[in-house]
Amino acid sequence: MEQFQVRGMARQRAPGHRPDAITGVNASGNLEVLVERVLPDRECLVEVTTAVTGFRGVWEAVIQNFFERCSPGGLRFSINDGGARPDTVTLRLMQGMRLMETAP
Amino acid sequence: MTRANPQYTPAGRPPGTRSLAEPVREWQKQRSERNTRLEVGSRYATGKWVPAESAKALLEAVIRPGDRVCLEGDNQKQADFLAEVLADVDPSRIHDLHIVQSGIVLQAHIDLFERGIARKLDFSYSGPQGAAIARALLAGKVELGAIHTYIELFARYFVDLTPRVALIAAVQADRNGNLYTGPNTEDTPTIVEATAFKSGIVIAQVNEVVDEVARVDIPGDQVDFFIKPEKRFYVEPLFTRDPASITETQILMAMMAIKGIYAEYGVTRLNHGIGFPTAAIELLLPTYGERLGLKGKIGTHWVLNPHPTLIPAIESGWVQQIHCFGSEVGMDDYMRARSDVYFTGHDGSLRSNRLISQTAGLYACDMFIGSTLQIDLAGNSSTVTPGRIAGFGGAPNMGSDPHGRRHPTATWLRAGREASAGAIKLTRGRKLVVQILETFGEKMQPNFVETLDSIAMAEKLNFDLAPIMIYGDDVTHIVTEEGIANLLLCRDPAEREQAIRGVAGFTDVGRGRDHKAVEALRRRGVIRRPEDLGIDPLDASRQLLAAHSVKDLATWSGGLYRPPSRFRNW
Numbered sequence: 001m002e003q004f005q006v007r008g009m010a011r012q013r014a015p016g017h018r019p020d021a022i023t024g025v026n027a028s029g030n031l032e033v034l035v036e037r038v039l040p041d042r043e044c045l046v047e048v049t050t051a052v053t054g055f056r057g058v059w060e061a062v063i064q065n066f067f068e069r070c071s072p073g074g075l076r077f078s079i080n081d082g083g084a085r086p087d088t089v090t091l092r093l094m095q096g097m098r099l100m101e102t103a104p
Numbered sequence: 105m106t107r108a109n110p111q112y113t114p115a116g117r118p119p120g121t122r123s124l125a126e127p128v129r130e131w132q133k134q135r136s137e138r139n140t141r142l143e144v145g146s147r148y149a150t151g152k153w154v155p156a157e158s159a160k161a162l163l164e165a166v167i168r169p170g171d172r173v174c175l176e177g178d179n180q181k182q183a184d185f186l187a188e189v190l191a192d193v194d195p196s197r198i199h200d201l202h203i204v205q206s207g208i209v210l211q212a213h214i215d216l217f218e219r220g221i222a223r224k225l226d227f228s229y230s231g232p233q234g235a236a237i238a239r240a241l242l243a244g245k246v247e248l249g250a251i252h253t254y255i256e257l258f259a260r261y262f263v264d265l266t267p268r269v270a271l272i273a274a275v276q277a278d279r280n281g282n283l284y285t286g287p288n289t290e291d292t293p294t295i296v297e298a299t300a301f302k303s304g305i306v307i308a309q310v311n312e313v314v315d316e317v318a319r320v321d322i323p324g325d326q327v328d329f330f331i332k333p334e335k336r337f338y339v340e341p342l343f344t345r346d347p348a349s350i351t352e353t354q355i356l357m358a359m360m361a362i363k364g365i366y367a368e369y370g371v372t373r374l375n376h377g378i379g380f381p382t383a384a385i386e387l388l389l390p391t392y393g394e395r396l397g398l399k400g401k402i403g404t405h406w407v408l409n410p411h412p413t414l415i416p417a418i419e420s421g422w423v424q425q426i427h428c429f430g431s432e433v434g435m436d437d438y439m440r441a442r443s444d445v446y447f448t449g450h451d452g453s454l455r456s457n458r459l460i461s462q463t464a465g466l467y468a469c470d471m472f473i474g475s476t477l478q479i480d481l482a483g484n485s486s487t488v489t490p491g492r493i494a495g496f497g498g499a500p501n502m503g504s505d506p507h508g509r510r511h512p513t514a515t516w517l518r519a520g521r522e523a524s525a526g527a528i529k530l531t532r533g534r535k536l537v538v539q540i541l542e543t544f545g546e547k548m549q550p551n552f553v554e555t556l557d558s559i560a561m562a563e564k565l566n567f568d569l570a571p572i573m574i575y576g577d578d579v580t581h582i583v584t585e586e587g588i589a590n591l592l593l594c595r596d597p598a599e600r601e602q603a604i605r606g607v608a609g610f611t612d613v614g615r616g617r618d619h620k621a622v623e624a625l626r627r628r629g630v631i632r633r634p635e636d637l638g639i640d641p642l643d644a645s646r647q648l649l650a651a652h653s654v655k656d657l658a659t660w661s662g663g664l665y666r667p668p669s670r671f672r673n674w
Contacts, residue, residue, distance in 0.1 A: 069633075086609055094641040098642045
C-alpha cells in the first residue's frame with residue numbers, strides 16, 4: 001500500500017457547477033476516483049492510494065500531464081487504485097473531470 | 105521450334121537421337137517411386153480405406169527418410185491423429201524429415217523433432233508452441249529453414265518446398281476418397297494441389313466415412329488413402345473475444361480509429377486482426393458508428409475469420425460480405441443461415457480457404473488493422489518476446505502495401521497522396537496499415553521499445569533475419585489511448601520517431617519525446633488526440649458496446665451462434 005499527493009496549478013477553473021462526482025470501480029486493474037470541487041480556482045490536487053508500490057514516478061508523470069492537458073482548476077481527485085495501468089488512470093481522471101460539467 | 109533451329113540442339117545433334125555412350129535419362133522417377141510406395145501402402149488398405157490400427161504401418165510404408173512432409177497443421181484445423189501416429193513411428197526407419205506446414209500447434213509437432221523423426225522445419229505460425237519451438241531451436245533439435253507468412257509458404261509449396269507426402273484432415277470421405285472439409289477447409293486445397301500434382305502421396309484422416317459427401321472440396325483422384333480415427337480432428341477456437349473482457353481504454357482507441365481513420369478515409373474493404381481493440385471496433389459499429397452516420401460508408405466488405413463480435417454489425421445491416429481464411433467453433437449454423445454474407449457451398453456450410461483469403465486480404469483490401477506486442481522507434485513491430493517465437497501467420501500479408509496492386513479506390517489514393525510530398529500525377533496509392541495497441545501490455549510491459557526483443561532472439565539463434573511482423577515502412581498509422589500517429593504525413597525518420605514517441609504514453613519511449621516537436625506534429629495533424637477528434641471521454645464506456653458478453657452475441661444471432669463451453673458462463 002502506498003499513499004501520496006500530487007499538487008498542481010491550473011490555467012483555469014474546471015467548467016461546471018457539480019460539487020462532486022465518482023467514477024470507475026476499485027477492482028483489479030481498475031480504479032475509483034472521487035472528484036470534489038473544494039480547492040481555489042487555480043489549484044488542483046490528486047491523492048493516490050494504491051495497492052501496487054514502486055510506480056510513483058509514472059503516477060506523477062501521468063498526473064502532471066493530466067493537469068496540463070485538462071486544466072482541472074479547483075478540483076481534488078481521490079484515487080483508490082487496484083493496479084490500473086497509466087492509460088486507465090488518464091481516462092478515469094478525464095472522465096471524472098467531464099462528469100463535473102454534467103448535472104448530478 | 106527445336107527442329108527449325110537445329111543449331112541449338114546439344115552437340116549439334118538433331119533432337120530425338122542420342123549417342124550410345126549417354127545414359128538414358130529417366131523423366132518419371134517421382135511417379136514410379138510414388139507407384140512403388142503406393143503398392144507397399146496398399147497392403148494395409150481396402151480400396152483407399154485404411155483402418156486406424158494400421159495407420160502407423162501405412163506411414164512407415166509410404167514415408168522415406170529425408171522426405172518433405174506436410175502434416176496439416178493449419179491455423180485452426182489439425183490432423184492430430186496423423187500427427188500422433190507420425191510422432192510414434194520408428195525413428196530408425198523414418199528420420200530426417202523436412203516438415204513444411206503452416207502451423208506448429210500440437211505437442212506431437214514438437215515430438216517429431218524431439219524424437220529425431222524430423223530435422224528440418226519451414227513454417228508460418230506457432231502460437232501455442234511458440235516457447236517449445238524456441239527451446240527446440242536452442243537445443244539444436246530443429247534446423248530452421250525460415251518463418252514464413254502464409255502466402256509465402258504456400259507459394260514455396262509450388263517452387264522449392266513441394267511436399268512428398270501430405271497428411272491432411274477432412275470431415276467426410278466417400279469410398280472413392282472424395283473429401284468434404286467442412287467449414288474449416290483452410291489450407292487443404294493448397295496442400296493437396298502441391299502434393300498430388302507433383303507425384304506426391306496424400307493421406308487424409310476423416311471424421312466419418314459416408315456414401316456421398318456433403319460437397320466435394322477435394323476430388324477423390326487426388327487422395328490416395330483415408331483413415332477414420334475414433335476421435336474427430338481438433339479445431340482450435342481462435343477468434344472468439346469475450347466482450348466482457350474489453351476495457352474502456354480499448355473502447356476509447358476504437359472510437360478514435362472509427363472517427364479518425366475509418367470515417368476519414370472511407371474504409372469499406374478491410375481486414376481486422378484478432379485482438380481486443382479490433383473486437384471493440386466491431387462492437388462499436390452498430391452504436392458509435394451508427395451515431396456518426398457511417399452505416400454503409402465503412403466496413404461493408406471484409407476479409408475476416410468468422411469473428412463472433414461482428415455478429416451485431418452483421419445483424420444491424422452493416423456488412424455486405426465476408427470471405428474467411430478459416431472457420432470458428434460455434435459459428436457454423438449462423439454462417440449457414442447468413443449465406444448472403446458468407447461464402448458457402450451448395451450444401452450450405454461455410455467454405456473457407458486460407459490461400460485465397462490471404463490473397464484477397466493482400467490485394468483487395470484498403471486497410472489492415474491489428475494489434476502487436478512491440479513497436480520500435482521506426483514503427484517496426486514484432487510479436488517475438490523473450491523465449492517465444494509466435495511466428496507470423498497472415499498479418500504480414502494483410503499488413504503490407506502490395507506493390508502489384510493496380511486498381512484504384514478513393515481510400516487507397518488518398519493514403520498514397522498523403523505519403524507523397526511532391527507531384528501526385530503518377531503517385532500510386534497506399535494500403536492503410538494500422539497498428540492499434542495500448543502503450544503498456546500485461547504486467548506493465550511497455551509495448552513501445554527502443555529495440556525489439558526479436559533482434560536479441562535472432563542473434564541468440566543465429567538467424568540471418570530478425571523476425572519482423574510488420575515493417576515500419578508499411579505502417580501508416582499507430583493508434584494508442586493517447587492518440588493517432590499518421591506516419592504517412594511524416595517526411596523524415598526524425599519526424600517519424602517523434603510521431604511514434606508522441607503516442608507512446610508513459611513508456612520510456614513516450615517520456616523520451618521532444619515535447620516541442622510533438623506539439624508541432626499535433627498542429628500539423630500528424631498526431632491527433634481524442635480531444636482533437638471531438639471524442640468525449642465519457643463515451644468511452646462499456647455501455648457503448650453493442651454486446652457486453654458472449655451470451656449477448658448468441659442472443660444477437662437469434663440463437664444460431666453456439667459458443668464453445670469455455671465461453672459459456674450462463
